[in-house]
Amino acid sequence: MNTHLQFEVARWLEQDPDERTRAEILALQQTGDDLELAARFARRLEFGTAGIRGVVGAGPGRMNRLVVRQTSAGLGQYLLAQVKDAKTRGVVIGYDGRNDSCQFAHDAAAVLTAMGIRVRLTFKVAPTPLVAFGVKHFNAAAAVVVTASHNPPEYNGYKVYWENGAQIIPPHDAGIAACIEAASNTVIPLMDLSEATKAGLLVWLQEDYFQTYRRAVTSAAELNNVGKLADISLSYTAMHGVGAEMAETLLHDAGFSRVYSVAAQRQPDGNFPTVAFPNPEEKGAMDLVIAEASKQDALLACANDPDADRFAVAVKSAPGQYQMLTGDQVGVLLADHLLRHAPANQKLVGNTIVSSSLLAKVAFAHGGHAFTTLTGFKWLMNVAQTLQTEQRRFLFAYEEALGYTVGSTVWDKDGLSAQLAFVQLVAGLAASGQSLWDRLEAIYRQHGFYLNEQISIKLNENTPDIGAGLRATPPSHIGGVAVSEIDDIQSSTRWFADGRQQTLDLPASDVLIYRLANGNRVIVRPSGTEPKIKCYYEVVTPVDDTETLTQVQARARALMDSFISSHQASLPE
Incomplete structure (x- = not known):
């Protein structure tokens, strides 16, 4: 073990409050597993716009009590520097049912209260949307949810909401990360939670708060x-x-x-x-x-x-027999339903660039306005707040990965209210003698059949920079169909087939969007760390009056298979 690693391991053992993770490090030392130790200490768990998330274990590259304390100290320092009255407005904290979540939440509270920041902490496990709701409800400076969402059991995470109730976006992610790095080199003061409660710095959110969200x-x-x-x-x-x-x-x-x-x-x-x-x-x-x-x-x-x-x-x-609906199908059905009943000044809806473009057609048909953002609810909600006015209030947003927001009760995806809205939609159709399948078919017959699919493609390990290669030789055709537009989100530029250019109002990201003359679309997201890309395909086909929906689906499926095959054949090996 080199001297630098020895120093880092020793410092970690001095600060780690958890006997279990201390034992992990000591066992690695005793067995001489320097490779594993080096991996654990090579880099900190990176803090980004989704906070931190990783496998639970010892070392700065895993989720554990010391990492949570350091992260909380960094967050606290950033809040004190950036948010007016951060101490009194405070931070809402909640946690899910994972094995370490309660302890991590309590560690976060101990750090923030020691900094003089008021904390409102749920007294039991809480759904993520219920915690996000608390930011605007209490006019808090921020919120923290300890959760790994739908990741496998060995994961946990730490998600941060800003004072506007939405997940953080740049520059706050980088600012907090810098403060975390500084905090990791200091001794972090803690406040006993019982003492914090007596001092009025810790307020336990009891059942009445859960009922406030319910109401x-x-x-x-x-x-x-x-x-x-x-x-x-x-x-x-x-x-x-x-x-x-x-x-x-x-x-x-x-x-x-x-x-x-x-x-x-x-x-x-x-x-x-x-x-x-x-x-x-x-x-x-x-x-x-x-x-x-x-x-x-x-x-x-x-x-x-x-x-x-x-x-x-x-x-x-x-x-x-039961058929799963895709996230796009649920999103479009909910948008159609909500837009039908919304007042004229509340018809702002949105989805992400990798979600179905059918939403824009549905919104236009109902006199609404649709917006599109980069992937992630952090973008959807922050952009929605920027775009909405008294004459164009926010109504609904979704992304294809099963996330939906109905109204502005919560400025993040909320599976609880989304489920209620969907069940009401189905129940309303049933009361009028219609089925969900009838409504979905009506939407397709009006706007065309939209089929979306995501595929991860592994490329040859020797393939050079994938994004650079695609930008250097942009395709003029895919599968024999002309490419009419290329959006390069990295340079914020839209290129038209006739040579025209247009500036895009999206944050820079390594994403390429190809729109074809026949209405089809493929979005390519190169990986910056390994030789693979994610591709999001969309096939659009009109519905003939003589066709059944089953026939249309089969035809679209054949078109999609051909589209994917021809596009993959055009990629660098």
Whole structure:
């Protein structure tokens, strides 16, 4: 072990408050595993616009109590420097049901209160949207949620919200990261939580706060304008997360009495014993809730991810058969539904560049305005706040990865209110003698059939800079179809086939968007760390009056397969 690594390990052992992670480091020392030690200390867990997230374990490159304390100290210093009255406005803290989340949240509170910053800490596990709600509710300086969302069991994370209620974006991420780096080189003072409570620096958010969120959702105008509702049935899973109690309560408040929760997945369990990867998008993750729906002959099988900020749904397509809706399908259906009932001055909707462009067509048809941002709700919500006016208030936003925001009760994705809005949508259709499939088909017949698919493509390890290569030789055709526009988000430029240029109003990012003359689109996101790219394909095809929706889907699927094949063939090896 080199001298520098010896010094870093020794310093870590002096500061680490956790016997478990100290034992990890000592065991690595005793076995002489210098490679693993070097990996643990090579770099800090990087703080970015989603905060930090990583595997739980010892060392600055993992999630642990010392990293959480250092991160909290850095956040506190940045808040004191940047936000007026940060000490009195304070920070809201909540946490999910993962094994270390409560301890990490308490460590964060101990650090911030020692800095004189008032902390409001949930007294029990809480859904992420409920914590994000607290920023605007209390006019807080920031909020912290200890969660790894839908990552595997060995992960945890630390997400930060700014004073506007949305996730942080630049320059705050870099500013906080610099303060964390400085804090990691100092001794971090702590305040005992009982002493902080006595001093008025720590306020425990009890059940009345949870009920405040409940009342805010149930009274939201966007969730009270649907007219007559049928009493439909649905199964539900919290996926071993923290959403069950509030999800069931909100549905009951809205009059839905036939809600069947998956008992084996209802209670928080950081080990996720019945699902290896608690992400509703993963194969098999929805099996139990679909089985419960089939058992109860329910119309819907609904899921929240473990921190309840995402929502997924499968819909009965035939007796005993259920079909998953994509995030784009749920997003477009919700947008169509909400825009139909929204007042004329509340029709601002948005989605991300990798989500379906059908949203813009639906918004235009309803007299609304659609905006598009980079990937992530941090962008959707910050841009929405910038764009909205009294004449054009924010209504709805979504991204294809199962994230939805209905109204401005929470300035982040909220799987609880999204689920309620979706169930109301389906119940409203049922009351008028329509099915969800009828409504989806009507949208497709009006605007065309949109099929979207994401694929990660691994390239040859010797392939040089992928983004640079694609920019150096831009394609004029893909699959024999002319490329009409290329958006280079890195240079904020749109290039037209006739040579014209246009400046894009998006933050720089290594993303390329190719729009074809036939309406199809492919978005390419090169990886900066390994030889692979993510590609997001969209195929658009009109629907002939003589075709059934099944026939259109089959035709679109064939077009998509051909499109993907021809595009992949054009990429560097």
